[in-house]
Amino acid sequence: LIGWRSLVMAGEGQNLGIYGFGAAGHIVAQVARAQGRSIYAFTRNGDRDAQQLALSLGAAWAGASEDKPPTELDAAIIYAPIGALVPLALRAVRKGGRVVCAGIHMSDIPAFPYNILWGERQILSVANLTRQDGIDFLAAAAKA
Template sequence: MVAMVLHRIHTPLVQEERPLPTPGPGEIRVRVEACAVCRTDLHVVDGELPDGTYPIVPGHEIVGRIEAIGPGVTGHRIGARVGIPWLGHTCGHCPYCEAGHENLCDHPEFTGFTRDGGFATHVVADASYAFPLDGFDDPVEAAPLMCAGLIGWRSLRMAGDGKRIGLYGFGAAAHLLAQLLRWQGREVYAFTRAGDTAAQDHARHLGAVWAGASEDAPPELLDAAIIFAPVGPLVPLALKAVHKGGRVVCGGIHMSDIPAFPYSILWEERQVVSVANLTRADAVEFLALAPKAGIRADTITYPLARANEALDDLRHGRFQGAAVLIP
């Protein structure tokens, strides 16, 4: 097999030949068809997440075909297409797992961070965290759903049922979530970096009723705002944009420091909450909903060997939608 390997943070990935892995008990080996490139992969490369494992093969928005099945696995078959997300394993016995909050597990494993991920031709996954993708005919289009789609769905559930929803940072997650919101009959307000007319045009093309710079005030106060950009100063801006009782959801795994802000913009029962990982129930719900909503990922593809280029293009915002690696 071939893998793009991160040996040390702040260094380029290195292409390596490795022996084909054998799945252990409860595991499957998947031949990767496509793996989307997520901003979390940049956080891994930049060492912005604690307790990482190195060397590591990044990548956690994986779509592929099951090639081998380990002992004790049921419910999967050779040749079936599956999706593999960020949360790659949970202990099942900590207080959070037992309470149905496996996304907060005390002893988790994360695909592409603490266990090898999908920037490769093959990956071994916990069979319990591989989701059937029957009916998803295009692996490239399905790959971004496995994180950008899933974390967007969980963020939206935490944002509530309001009509006017602001999306700060119009990248992979926001462009998928905008389609779901429009299908639900809600209004999308897109916030981008100042001067990023390409992202604003993309948002309008996907049905946003308004698009502007993050520093701009929307034409109407919002019911909720979701922040996908890892930029702490967006939190007070979003608080100013929501009405009384509104909620600001921080949808990323990493964010720069949130600056001090006056209590007056939090008062009147506004809330700031964060989203952590996902549950398997989130994945089942969203993957059933995505085809009904007609969600289509806008993608740009790169061969596996150009993973470093894809990461750099993501870092500098050189494309709209999602980048996808193809082995």
């Protein structure tokens, strides 16, 4: 369900980056694909298995977290508990884009230059989920 709330918070953008393509990431990718979004999966450097899983689920692209995607993202969701991914995701999203930190815990976010936040980019976090979040997720999953 954290993954669902993250997808909702990411907004209505077409190009969605998912950092940390694990349990939540692969479920959210399937729901997002059913909504007509393009998925860009980011994994640990060299994690070919996770990248292949992402591609098999319809991701438009899969690569390492340090890689630049082939197009600007409208939003990115970070599932990996690694604060250093926040500046990477900010660099990948367009002006006005969102970066959603979806983990319950995350290591410290390192300092980064203001210019990667500038342009009305947003950093959001996920907190508590509601019963309605669960109901909405099950409805979206059934449609997918």
